[in-house]
Amino acid sequence: MLASYLTMAAILFCIGLYGALVKRNAVIVLLSIELMLNAVNLNLVAFSKYGALPSLNGQIFALFTIAVAAAEAAVGVAVLIALFRARGTIKTDEFDELRR
Amino acid sequence: MAYSESAWLIPLFPLAAFLLLTAWGRAFRSGAPIVGAAGSLGSFVLSILVMAEGVDYRDRVDWIKIDGLSLSLGYEVTHLTSLMLVVVSLVSLLVCVYSAGYMKNDERITVFYGYVSLFVFSMLGLVLSDNMLMLYLFWELVGVCSFLLVGFWYHKPEAKAAAKKAFIVTRIGDAGLLLAVLLLFWYMPNHALDFAGIQNVFHGQSGAVDAGITTLIALLVFMGAVGKSGQFPLHVWLPDAMEGPTPISALIHAATMVAAGVFLIARTFVLFEASPAAMDTVAYVGAFTALFAATIALAQHDIKRILAYSTISQLGYMMLALGVGSMTGAIFHLMTHAFFKALLFLAAGSIIHAVHKQDIRELGGLGGRMRVTAVLFGVGALALSGIPPFSGFWSKDAILTAALDRNPVLFVAGLLGALLTALYMARLYFRVFAGKPSAAAESAREAPKAMLVPMLVLAVLAAGAGFADTPWNEWLSRWLLGDESASHAGGSPTVMIVSAAVSLLGLYIGWLAYVKKTVRPSSLKETMPGVSKLLERGYKIDDLFAAVIVKPYRLLGTGARLFDRYVVDGLVRATAGATAGLGRMTASLQNGQVQTYGIAAVLGLVVIIVVMAGRRFWS
Amino acid sequence: MFDIEFNGEFAAFFVFAVLMIAGAVLMVSFTKVVHMVLSMAAVFLGVAGMFVLLEAEFLAFVQVLIYAGAVSILMIFGIMMTHHGDATSETIKPLKETLAAVGAIALFGLLFYAIRDAEFEGMDGGAPTQNADNTQAIGELLFHNYVLPFELVSVLLTVAFIGAIALAKKEA
Numbered sequence: 001m002l003a004s005y006l007t008m009a010a011i012l013f014c015i016g017l018y019g020a021l022v023k024r025n026a027v028i029v030l031l032s033i034e035l036m037l038n039a040v041n042l043n044l045v046a047f048s049k050y051g052a053l054p055s056l057n058g059q060i061f062a063l064f065t066i067a068v069a070a071a072e073a074a075v076g077v078a079v080l081i082a083l084f085r086a087r088g089t090i091k092t093d094e095f096d097e098l099r100r
Numbered sequence: 101m102a103y104s105e106s107a108w109l110i111p112l113f114p115l116a117a118f119l120l121l122t123a124w125g126r127a128f129r130s131g132a133p134i135v136g137a138a139g140s141l142g143s144f145v146l147s148i149l150v151m152a153e154g155v156d157y158r159d160r161v162d163w164i165k166i167d168g169l170s171l172s173l174g175y176e177v178t179h180l181t182s183l184m185l186v187v188v189s190l191v192s193l194l195v196c197v198y199s200a201g202y203m204k205n206d207e208r209i210t211v212f213y214g215y216v217s218l219f220v221f222s223m224l225g226l227v228l229s230d231n232m233l234m235l236y237l238f239w240e241l242v243g244v245c246s247f248l249l250v251g252f253w254y255h256k257p258e259a260k261a262a263a264k265k266a267f268i269v270t271r272i273g274d275a276g277l278l279l280a281v282l283l284l285f286w287y288m289p290n291h292a293l294d295f296a297g298i299q300n301v302f303h304g305q306s307g308a309v310d311a312g313i314t315t316l317i318a319l320l321v322f323m324g325a326v327g328k329s330g331q332f333p334l335h336v337w338l339p340d341a342m343e344g345p346t347p348i349s350a351l352i353h354a355a356t357m358v359a360a361g362v363f364l365i366a367r368t369f370v371l372f373e374a375s376p377a378a379m380d381t382v383a384y385v386g387a388f389t390a391l392f393a394a395t396i397a398l399a400q401h402d403i404k405r406i407l408a409y410s411t412i413s414q415l416g417y418m419m420l421a422l423g424v425g426s427m428t429g430a431i432f433h434l435m436t437h438a439f440f441k442a443l444l445f446l447a448a449g450s451i452i453h454a455v456h457k458q459d460i461r462e463l464g465g466l467g468g469r470m471r472v473t474a475v476l477f478g479v480g481a482l483a484l485s486g487i488p489p490f491s492g493f494w495s496k497d498a499i500l501t502a503a504l505d506r507n508p509v510l511f512v513a514g515l516l517g518a519l520l521t522a523l524y525m526a527r528l529y530f531r532v533f534a535g536k537p538s539a540a541a542e543s544a545r546e547a548p549k550a551m552l553v554p555m556l557v558l559a560v561l562a563a564g565a566g567f568a569d570t571p572w573n574e575w576l577s578r579w580l581l582g583d584e585s586a587s588h589a590g591g592s593p594t595v596m597i598v599s600a601a602v603s604l605l606g607l608y609i610g611w612l613a614y615v616k617k618t619v620r621p622s623s624l625k626e627t628m629p630g631v632s633k634l635l636e637r638g639y640k641i642d643d644l645f646a647a648v649i650v651k652p653y654r655l656l657g658t659g660a661r662l663f664d665r666y667v668v669d670g671l672v673r674a675t676a677g678a679t680a681g682l683g684r685m686t687a688s689l690q691n692g693q694v695q696t697y698g699i700a701a702v703l704g705l706v707v708i709i710v711v712m713a714g715r716r717f718w719s
Numbered sequence: 720m721f722d723i724e725f726n727g728e729f730a731a732f733f734v735f736a737v738l739m740i741a742g743a744v745l746m747v748s749f750t751k752v753v754h755m756v757l758s759m760a761a762v763f764l765g766v767a768g769m770f771v772l773l774e775a776e777f778l779a780f781v782q783v784l785i786y787a788g789a790v791s792i793l794m795i796f797g798i799m800m801t802h803h804g805d806a807t808s809e810t811i812k813p814l815k816e817t818l819a820a821v822g823a824i825a826l827f828g829l830l831f832y833a834i835r836d837a838e839f840e841g842m843d844g845g846a847p848t849q850n851a852d853n854t855q856a857i858g859e860l861l862f863h864n865y866v867l868p869f870e871l872v873s874v875l876l877t878v879a880f881i882g883a884i885a886l887a888k889k890e891a
Contacts, residue, residue: 001843002842003837003839005769006834007831007834008736008739008740010827010830010834012743012762013826013827013830014823014824014830015743015746015747015823016743017819018747018819018823019746019747020695020698021822021823022747022819022820023747025752027794027798027801028755030794030797031759031794032746032747034759034786035743035759035762038762038786041782042766042770045769045770045773045775048775049773049774049775049846050842050843051842052842054845056848056856056860059777059778059857060857060860060861060865062775062778063857063861066778068872070789070876073790073794074880074883075879075882075886077794077796077797077883077887078882078883078884078885078886080797081800081886082886082887084800084801090801093695095694096691096693099691695815699819702823702826703818706822709829713833
């Protein structure tokens with residue numbers, strides 16, 4: 001049963017990775033990152049129940065992850081809003097100041 | 101013994117003159133003729149002393165010594181070489197004096213004398229060489245000097261083209277000579293290349309070297325001579341070489357360089373004696389060239405070109421003499437030809453210097469205003485036509501006698517050539533000096549003393565040098581061969597009378613045609629226009645070469661150029677383009693977008709994991 | 720590896736799994752941004768369901784509250800405030816998408832292989848807590864063992880929201 005949960009988390013993680021690398025709207029990129037973090041949480045909680053030594057540590061860890069993810073999402077959106085105000089666009093491929 | 105030992109100094113006088121003139125540069129205009137003439141004078145004096153001494157001497161110094169191989173540079177004084185030294189240095193001395201007048205107003209006169217001195221040095225070195233390699237070295241150097249001097253007035257495109265043509269055509273012959281040297285090197289015991297060694301090995305057909313190889317070597321040597329002496333088919337450069345200054349034509353293309361071919365064969369005569377096939381080739385090529393060039397000379401209009409074709413024809417006579425076994429006859433004719441041909445060229449130069457015209461159709465009646473030139477030219481013409489008692493008669497007689505002994509066909513060819521020679525010389529003389537004074541004759545005046553004195557000296561020699569070897573007193577033949585065996589005892593009066601008669605007949609026909617105008621040459625031209633056109637263009641040999649050789653080579657060159665541009669260069673450019681393209685491609689990776697970098701990171705991560713985890717399976 | 724018994728737990732797992740995967744796939748394939756956020760919400764709910772299956776009820780509750788509630792709304796706010804109006808044109812860049820897909824699939828392959836290869840002996844799942852009340856257990860753990868991280872996280876959250884306000888406010 002553990003393997004199923006882990007596989008599930010892996011699927012979510014990879015879909016989130018794909019979304020983070022491909023999407024042109026920066027907000028959607030942030031959303032994909034949230035998806036990846038969710039996959040990680042799933043992993044942690046699965047191990048908390050099915051691991052070698054079942055305990056609540058996994059769930060506590062997941063709790064903290066959720067908190068940090070929320071903070072990060074907030075700051076990220078704030079940055080995007082500031083960027084939008086400065087640039088007028090949030091398309092990721094238009095932020096290429098570091099071009100060669 | 102003393103003078104022969106210092107014979108190595110003889111080429112060094114003109115070399116010193118060359119170095120001096122080159123170092124002093126163009127500013128030294130007034131002194132240039134003096135330096136040039138001094139060089140030749142020094143050589144001439146020492147050559148006379150060496151010849152008077154009459155002792156054979158040889159010395160050499162080792163040049164390259166590698167394991168089992170030794171090349172040397174040396175000089176050899178024999179009667180043959182000392183005679184040639186005298187002839188060469190005398191003619192160059194006279195030409196140097198003459199040029200002081202002829203080239204007086206040329207601003208590159210210093211360069212001119214420098215080149216002339218270099219040439220004299222090369223020619224004297226060639227004559228003195230004691231081995232084939234050194235001879236080849238000087239042979240090439242002589243060719244270079246000819247190139248420099250023919251193209252002296254390099255502002256004229258014709259002169260440039262003529263210089264290139266002279267060098268390239270003689271180069272073809274030189275390739276043959278080089279092959280001969282290499283073959284000799286291969287087959288001679290100890291890889292010796294000196295003439296004494298060649299004499300020893302090939303003398304009397306001792307069989308040390310295979311007969312086929314001997315013939316091959318002899319033919320290759322002859323090929324070298326064909327190039328330098330302007331025999332058919334490598335004769336095409338000589339008429340064009342008349343673009344150079346007239347003193348040069350006299351020095352190089354009459355008396356000395358073109359005689360180098362004859363001298364070469366005389367030096368290696370033992371090879372030809374050992375190979376009858378080669379001798380016959382030499383004889384027939386010589387006879388053919390003599391006739392061939394004489395017919396062309398009949399239809400030429402430029403004084404110098406007539407004389408050039410005459411030179412080719414006379415060299416053919418010398419080759420004919422060598423081919424029938426008379427080395428002495430050839431050298432005798434070489435000597436007399438040097439004198440009278442140089443005289444003719446210098447006289448022609450005096451005409452050109454006075455009226456600045458060279459086409460005989462524009463000249464006429466110059467005899468009135470230029471008496472001395474006319475007389476001297478006449479002496480040269482008579483000598484060339486073989487009228488007794490001038491020198492040309494005696495030397496031509498020696499050749500014809502030897503030819504009759506060997507092969508009557510060649511004798512008849514020689515007679516026919518003599519007729520044509522007299523005819524074209526008469527045509528030339530009467531057209532230029534006799535008749536009504538033309539427009540050019542108005543401005544004609546006699547040449548300055550600097551030009552007349554050398555001509556006078558040459559005229560005396562042209563008249564009198566023949567007595568060195570008459571059939572009753574074969575002093576020269578005996579002296580050259582070094583023994584008392586005379587090539588033809590007594591000599592037959594028939595040959596003398598017949599050859600004299602033929603020459604006089606030629607002169608008479610010429611007189612009829614161009615003075616009395618009984619026989620009209622223009623009517624001849626009308627009846628046979630094709631033939632006269634052909635003769636005028638030298639049987640279109642130049643066009644033949646252009647179509648058969650030059651055009652394919654040009655195509656080859658164009659093909660090579662295109663190959664170089666599109667294939668070789670294309671390859672290089674393609675490589676460069678590929679590298680640049682690769683660079684551009686990888687540069688597009690740096691587009692400043694984070695997601696691109698993220699993709700790169702993920703792919704890199706995958707690769708690393710595969711490599712690290714996969715090590716289990718590969719080891 | 721995949722030795723599974725077909726019981727109720729598995730059926731529930733299957734349902735939630737379908738929900739999550741469908742939501743995730745739809746998220747990356749929708750064109751309109753708001754649709755994407757909605758499918759993400761579905762994913763979050765599916766994850767919450769999974770948490771319940773894993774006897775992490777408190778976490779499931781927090782998940783719904785925070786993710787399906789706050790984060791989704793936050794994203795919608797973000798979208799609304801950075802909206803162009805005509806910015807719906809998505810030019811396709813096949814190379815980038817292909818490479819990203821290749822990378823993601825390769826990574827998934829590696830992970831799947833690792834999971835398959837691992838030996839999960841004796842991991843049949845015991846109860847994570849002796850206490851049946853998950854929330855109480857978490858609370859006790861949080862304030863006894865993990866009180867320091869708890870405080871730090873609260874500082875982090877404070878800093879984060881101050882920073883967000885500072886970043887996003889209009890220049891006066």
